[in-house]
Amino acid sequence: MEESKQRIQFVYRRKRFGRDGAADMDMGIGVDASDRISRLPDHVLHYILSYLPIGAVVRFSVLSKTWHRISTSFPVSDFSEDGLRLSKRREIQDWKNKFINFVQDSLLAQHHHNTRSRKFRLSMDLDSYDPQLTSRADHLLELAAKCGVSEFDLNFQNISHYFLPQALLSAEEITVLRLNGDYKLSLPHHAINWPSLRVLSLMNVCVDEAILQNLISGCPLIEKLALVYCYGVKSIRISGCIKLKEVEVNEGDSVLERIEIHVPSLQTFCYTTGLVKSCFHIDMTGCRNLEVLKLKFYSITEEIGKVFQDLIAQFPALTVLALNCYATSVIRIKISNPQLEKLQLWSSALSKVTITSPSLHSFKHFIHGFPSAFSLDHSSLQKATISVHKGALYSYDFLQLREYLGNYNQIKRLTLRINFVGIRFIPEILNNISIPALPDIKHLKLKICPCTSASGSLASLRDYRDIVDGLLWVCHPETVLLVSGWNYENEFIQILCEKLMQGGENQHCCTSSHIKCWRHDLKDIRIEHLQQNAEAKAFTCGTLLESLPNLGRGEKIRFIFNW
Template sequence: MRRGFNTIDKTIGQRRKLSEEHLDKLDRRVESRDLISQLPEYIIHHILSFLNDTKDAARTSILSRKWRQMWTSFSVLIFDQHKIQQQEGRQDIRNMKRAFTDFVDNSLKSHLERKLSIQKLVLHITRYDFELATHMEQWINIAIENNMKELDLHVVKKSKRYKLPPTIFASKTITGLRLHGCMLKSHCDIKLPKLQKLYLHKVCVDQQIIDNLISSCPLIEDLRFIHCTGLKVLRVSGLLKLDRVEVHHCHGLEEIEVKAPYLQTFWYCGKESMHCKIDLVAYFSLKRLTLEDGNMTDEMFQDRLASFPFLEKLDLSKCNKLKNITISSVWLRRLVLRGCKNLVEADIDAPNLFSFEFKGDRMPFSFSNPLSLKEAKFSFEPVHIRSYNHLGGEDALWFTRLRKLLEKLKHSNGLKLVVRSKKNVIIHENLEEILLPPQSDLKLEIIKPSMGLEDLLDNLLRTWHPEILSVVSSPSSEFPKLVHEKMMHRVENPNCCTYNTRNKCWRHFLKGVKIENIEAAAGKRTFGWIPWLKSSPTVLHQTTSYRLSWEPVERMLSKWRMMSMLNPTSVSSVI
């Protein structure tokens, strides 16, 4: 028996060694305060569906006797070829493929022997060939025969794509299809009366296929096309349940026409080289609109905005032909302007705006009303300021507008200004006295974290590890102390990201924190802006600085990958 299966057998054996007496004690200990076991079974299964693999689901068995029973009947089967073959160690390709097919065969057999249904089947295939295609068809057919509701099929193949078995399109139980790297034949007969969600990623389609889907799948609510090919015109109509449509970078697509009386979300992303006409008829129902359209003019945007008076969220990214626009709405709650590099003026009249995010190299927006934002993130990059005392031209205009913006935001309690440059970061606790250091790579963020200090540090340090972190606050403020405690009082081996080796948070990399004397550090490389701090004695007096040391990211990732291979912590399917 190969090592992967020995690992599974060992896990099962260890679980069985727990005596009934010990489990009874565990149950009695939590019985008096066990509220989660009172949840209905379908809710518990829904919670389990968010976990990455069976190992995580198995860990929930310690919660109570009911959860111990529930995870064994968990009906989401996840088979990731790469993960399973990685656990098998170094073998030739043929043996690795056989290990994967045997693993899936045995897992499906074990699941069906217990007479369990299949809620969802996930197949992530990284080494696809014609031999494996036969096994895949068998697995999918078994799942369909056992009333599978969702299929998530991801095939990594650069040349020929996987041809889907016709049984998929005759299922009376499937409600969700997520297909990646597959082939859909125009002539295939489609009858999916319960299909609600259809996601097509790197799938070759044409209008005939779409027409077949629409005519035979009347309950579709969520329709997404991502990097699909073969489609010149996308026409969608006649779907009364349709709630969401997304189209992302579909090469060759020239026209989109959507007629949906109850559509609430539309999302389009296209490159500037892709000219795509969009005709969207949603009968005033649309609430969320996201556009990344490099060919949308001011007039086109204003016409679209006028068509949807009840819009609550608007996201404009890389709309590089926009120059002068007006956004006026009493319903608008969230607004994002990101990377619209030629935007000169955006006049915003949205008195009920709750959240605003901006990213760009200038400040082309203005607000007609005082702001009471609950969430805000503004990133200005790069800001080329020669010196605080020698502002001129565009720099002076930019600085004046920033001042006006900060003035409007004073009444939005809790906003903090984050100033970044090279390896330095300064957090201004309030927006009263702000000075900008004379750096050419300056980045500013005005943030109000919805969950306070911890959320702020997570946002700031997750992908960027500064050498110096400074806090500017009033002498009576507790904020610098709280920042220091949050960074110092962390466990040596935090378990906050135990099950994710690739996306660890800052707590896993932070090696040390020391309070830094600013004036003593004046000659150090990281304090190029010391003259700026000294130019304002008030700011200098209110500044607390910390020197942070970090573990190298690549070294830590290599270490975790090696540990994962030597001691696998996940099983890729339900036993």
């Protein structure tokens, strides 16, 4: 079998690069190799062809009648021109004709041999010197619909303008349709009939209010609707869809001004905007059963932020909320939902955050600066993930981190990810601030992620030493979990071990300070290498340093502290 695959790959190279090029790649295969391969059973040849790109299968289809039959009966569901590199006009025309002929023959052969696929993905460039190319693309879609395809994924690039053929617009068997139109594909204003459609995703497609109404009325059983970077629509109104469960709207640079959704069955709503809006109206009072809400806005005003905040409070059944606020003027937010279980908050400018959700058990907070006022009711919160993206961290930043982490006391598991350019922690600067380390953070999973500075350099060993001193000044966790693999992860583990080996009370590390460092509070340390079979291998700092170069990526190292 392996030899047969090599023979087919040789024939493919011979066809693609020419006889002389194939001779230069001597594989010890005679000229009659293709004849012997052709005598293999079809199912074996199909298996071998599955290892080749679709472009290679197309080229095989023109070798001979035998290979045409084998290639076109191969059950392909993904027809893509992606990665094609042609520059000459004749080459482009010749390839497109071969490609379309292959797709057509493949659909017919699959239908004849009863090996047809319910999925059909077509990705091609419609910009061609052939004036009949659009009509040929129409024929492929009509043929796929006649062959019983129920899931269409269409990606048309570089098109001047294109409408889907009527045969596809009235195909009653379609259940999934995904369209990417490169901003030049349009849907008609007349009736659309997709009575079986469950999923509709439109990307870069011209859509207006009339088209949306046709879609809604023509898809009575639709369950998921996605409008991504669609243009031409100012208002979205959805009602009467008794099966609709999920709606995604990513307006990109469109001029969307209003969203109205009155669908009691709706469970998930995702909305993304990248524009500064002076006014915006959203009405979802008819979606009282909404469970998942994801809002992402890059640049909005305080007034528009209030619109979304009022929206959050409308859903008593809400269990999952993801709120991403990037470069905005919004500085305060209050979240209060009794049923909320999972919350993801990404804030760059928020200074006041109030969260009152007694059922919350999972919280992820991505921050660029520590909020000056942060209130979290975590009566049920079991785990939290904090991702700090702040560039350089200095001594007073660790003080703010200590005050911020004070809101997470009694939480069993805390994941802390620090993305930084540089770290400088000088405890002498904080001599006049007598604040004990947080004792109630139990299990800390630490991820240290250095970023490339403007000069192109990564973190130094001093950065890692200052992170260790700063974090253990902030809190005294029972366990710290680290993961080996990348150079910076291993370097951090190395620095931590070296710091722990320096000792405690007998060291003269704090003689110039009236506040003792973390070493004087540490009584004992144990290290475990967590195995995949749930066993733990004991290490000392010395043996871990010896074994560190041999640890694979993703190995878990747990430090157990006794304070």
